Amino acid sequence: MIALLSTDIKFDSKPYIEVTDGAERLFNEEFKKYGFWAFSNEQFSEGLARLRETLPEGFKVRRIGMGGFVWTEKAQYVVDLSKEGKRAVAAKMDDPDFARGAFLYEMDNHEYFINHYQGDYDVCSCFAVKPLEYGDDKGYREYLTEAGYGDDVIRCYQQAMRQHFRGAEQNGWI
Incomplete structure (x- = not known):
């Protein structure tokens, strides 16, 4: 405008x-690789299942913000990208x-x-x-x-x- x-x-x-x-696109691309959004137990299970397909066995996730979950090893990277x-x-x-x-x-x-x-x-x-x-x-x-x-x-x-x-x-x- x-x-x-x-x-x-x-x-x-x-x-x-x-x-x-541009920043949002980059964040979303990287977040999709390492994390997921979940607002129910079903969404959480689906997100974990998707990550199991690409991440090493035994990976752990941690919460970042409301409904966001990310592979612990990439959590800081994803948080930094969000900023x-x-x-x-x-x-x-x-x-x-x-x-x-x-x-x-x-x-x-x-x-x-x-x-x-x-x-x-x-x-x-x-x-x-x-x-x-x-x-x-x-x-x-x-x-x-x-x-x-x-x-x-x-x-x-x-x-x-x-x-x-x-x-x-x-x-x-x-």
């Missing part, structure tokens, strides 16, 4: 999507065009306009390599500072937020 304001500020989310899609996308994004956030497009994409994706109480946390969490600590009294400034970003990135967030609200008004969401 490319939208221009009267000041010709760009909001192109394509570069952000390309970075995140690689956020690291790749964080490395590009000093480019204002990239940052604005990324923020606007996540604001639109997380229904920022209607998520008054947790919108900043949800959006800012997409850009934090380490988990952010939620706080009822915290806003985007605190979250982005906690994530290690400075004033320039915070300004990009503000610009994206204004653009998101413009879009909400234009689309009749308000």
Whole structure:
């Protein structure tokens, strides 16, 4: 999506999507080799059976996150891969065009306009390599500072937020 304001500020989310899609694709490929998702005993048994076909006899799995199970020997590798996308994004956030497009994409994706109480946390969490600590009294400034970003990135967030609200008004969401 490319939208221009009267000041010709760009909001192109394509570069952000390309970075995140590439990282997600790599994670999914590697996770499929070494792990599985299971939310029932049946899914757990099926996942173990699939891994038995390719992994050494006697392998063990460990839980990573909600419903994720991975071969113990590859657990750290898979966890590191899961963070690689956020690291790749964080490395590009000093480019204002990239940052604005990324923020606007996540604001639109997380229904920022209607998520008054947790919108900043949800959006800012997409850009934090380490988990952010939620706080009822915290806003985007605190979250982005906690994530290690400075004033320039915070300004990009503000610009994206204004653009998101413009879009909400234009689309009749308000």
